[in-house]
Amino acid sequence: MARKKAYIEEEVVEKAMKVFWKNGYEATSMHMLEKEMGINKFSIYASFGNKHGLFLESLKSYKKRVQGIFEQFRNSKKGVEDIKEFFYNSVRICDEKGNHKGCLLTNTYYEFSEREDQLIKEQMDVFMNNLKDLFIEKLQMDSTKDETTIQKQANFLLLAKHGLATASRVNNQKEIEDYIEMTFKNI
Numbered sequence: 001m002a003r004k005k006a007y008i009e010e011e012v013v014e015k016a017m018k019v020f021w022k023n024g025y026e027a028t029s030m031h032m033l034e035k036e037m038g039i040n041k042f043s044i045y046a047s048f049g050n051k052h053g054l055f056l057e058s059l060k061s062y063k064k065r066v067q068g069i070f071e072q073f074r075n076s077k078k079g080v081e082d083i084k085e086f087f088y089n090s091v092r093i094c095d096e097k098g099n100h101k102g103c104l105l106t107n108t109y110y111e112f113s114e115r116e117d118q119l120i121k122e123q124m125d126v127f128m129n130n131l132k133d134l135f136i137e138k139l140q141m142d143s144t145k146d147e148t149t150i151q152k153q154a155n156f157l158l159l160a161k162h163g164l165a166t167a168s169r170v171n172n173q174k175e176i177e178d179y180i181e182m183t184f185k186n187i
Helices: 009-023 030-037 041-048 051-075 080-095 104-111 118-139 147-167 173-185
Strands: none
Touching: 009 030, 009 051, 009 104, 030 041, 030 051, 041 051, 051 080, 051 104, 051 118, 080 118, 080 147, 080 173, 104 118, 104 147, 118 147, 147 173
């Protein structure tokens, strides 16, 4: 008969997510995970298969954490102004207690860009494509923009969002605000 787990999976995944968010996948060791999660590696393997399985669960946990920002963005109806607000909201989440700087998904996108990890690549592609589609949807609310301009601006905004996620790890609040304001002077 299997032993009953002495931990709540959602709670330990949340702890693991914070370790991956802070350090990245490669730099996170099993020892670091054991220490932060408060469980041993045998429990990690039993519940998640391996570090990779735990990382995939951590990405899901992060997506749940930022889901509110995306829902607000998806449901808003003010076009470019909504995109700008989304940029500000995506930085504000880093200031919440217990969160780290930057975006775990953007960090993962960079870290895994040169790897042959199909599961992570698929998740990142879906995330980036959905984000770009939201940018396109909001840009299309401006009837003066043609499709070519919308596509170019959506690409620009996707890259600007990557830059913002990276900058938010090291730059101060004023520099971040200036970055966002200058980004939207070009849209």
